[in-house]
Amino acid sequence: MSLCSYIGCNVELPLHDYDSESEDIIKIGWGFSDQEERVNVQKYQFTTPYVYDISNDWGIVISEEWATKEVCEESKVKLTELCKIMNNYLEEGDFFELYSCWIGEEADKRYGELTIQLNNFDINQIEIGEKTLVRFVK
Numbered sequence: 001m002s003l004c005s006y007i008g009c010n011v012e013l014p015l016h017d018y019d020s021e022s023e024d025i026i027k028i029g030w031g032f033s034d035q036e037e038r039v040n041v042q043k044y045q046f047t048t049p050y051v052y053d054i055s056n057d058w059g060i061v062i063s064e065e066w067a068t069k070e071v072c073e074e075s076k077v078k079l080t081e082l083c084k085i086m087n088n089y090l091e092e093g094d095f096f097e098l099y100s101c102w103i104g105e106e107a108d109k110r111y112g113e114l115t116i117q118l119n120n121f122d123i124n125q126i127e128i129g130e131k132t133l134v135r136f137v138k
Contacts, residue, residue: 003130004032005059006106007082008046008097011089015052025081028052030091042104045133054082059100063129073124076123083118083136090118090138098134105131 007028016027030038033053042051052058058090060075061067067075079098086096095118101108112132119138128134 002032002114003059003061003100004053004103005055005098005100006033006041006045006051006053007086008051008099009086009089010048010050010094010096012050013062013089025078026054026085028054028065028085031055033106037106038086040107043116044107045110045128048097051052056115056121058097059130061130062123063127063130066129075128079128080123087118087134087138092138095135095137098128098136099132100128103132108127 013028014029015029016024029052030043031053032055038051039051045113058071060072060078062072062079064072082098090096098112110131110133111129114132115137116126116134118136
């Protein structure tokens with residue numbers, strides 16, 4: 001089983017080539033999920049029309065309750081890069097949503113929800129566990 005992180009947004013994003021040998025920290029596209037999983041995460045978790053999975057091997061979880069310290073530190077780097085990427089695509093007042101869960105659990109009840117200002121948060125002061133919907137507002 002794999003932990004997958006999904007983003008939902010109101011804008012269409014260019015897809016990353018998952019077959020390339022790229023060492024990018026964040027890959028946006030459909031590398032781990034299949035159509036059914038994306039439909040479920042959109043239906044049960046997101047409020048936006050476009051859904052992508054984002055990762056380079058493992059999802060984003062920043063919570064020592066849900067992950068090791070090493071995974072949390074890697075997730076902080078990934079989330080920081082994701083926010084930089086999304087900042088280029090979002091207009092003022094728009095948002096993107098982030099949701100991480102195990103593949104196949106996209107329709108499960110979520111554990112939590114929070115809203116964060118895209119360009120105004122301390123990565124060391126947030127906690128994002130699995131099955132938590134996070135809305136980043138620009």
